[in-house]
């Protein structure tokens with residue numbers, strides 16, 4: 001196995017090459033224009049950061065460009081809700097089954113009585129989860145999300161008011177989902193309050209390094225090897241990684257499992273947070289696992305970064321990441 005010191009430069013050069021190769025794919029995707037403020041992103045941006053448990057950071061491209069968490073926030077609010085209310089309370093209200101449908105689909109809420117959302121990675125599930133967070137007001141509920149994020153990335157992330165306002169005004173589909181959930185008894189807060197928490201958590205701003213750190217903590221089952229502390233219990237980490245594997249890339253989760261093979265979560269702003277677990281084979285690079293953060297704002301029809309997914313496929317092939 002290469003030494004970590006050597007890896008930093010050799011693998012950094014490989015990473016630059018793959019970023020260069022995948023970047024043009026951005027022209028084949030689109031920005032998430034249904035959130036008007038996201039329509040202004042640069043389609044050709046592509047950045048990546050990999051962090052190992054030893055604290056080695058390998059970065060390339062636009063890894064430091066800020067972007068909003070969007071659906072990656074669903075991982076954080078799910079963990080926060082489990083910490084606030086306990087796993088069984090949460091799972092009574094949101095299931096853990098993939099849908100094979102689009103992330104904002106409403107169809108299964110009516111088709112499967114009593115309408116429990118299929119999983120917390122789709123919008124219906126995530127809106128329900130935000131209503132379960134501790135506290136009465138949206139501010140109090142958001143506190144749980146910020147507190148956990150701060151523990152994971154070591155600083156309080158900024159909030160993009162413009163992206164929030166832009167989505168708040170156009171969130172008709174999410175409003176429809178929230179009204180439906182309220183009517184079927186799954187939403188524990190008022191519709192507008194749940195939407196405010198959900199859309200505000202989506203508008204929290206990070207960069208690829210931040211989400212790589214989050215992916216690293218997940219890969220170490222809730223233990224942060226950099227701050228040397230357990231941030232959340234192993235049981236919660238295993239549960240959310242199972243959800244990321246089966247539902248994290250929406251209705252492309254099967255393809256992602258087959259061709260990349262690690263738990264990951266995407267967002268429509270172009271972020272992908274991936275978590276590579278420790279492996280037992282000898283001679284394996286990143287044997288102790290790593291976190292990967294990617295930013296590439298051009299998304300495909302499933303809502304996943306088009307160049308980001310290709311980049312991960314390359315890395316998984318070259319560095320043998322897949323857990324299978």
Ligand code: DON
Nearest residue numbers: 070071103202266267268303
């Ligand atoms: O609710 C929405 O539609 C967005 N705020 C988040 C969706 C999202 O990121 C789906 N991801 N690929």
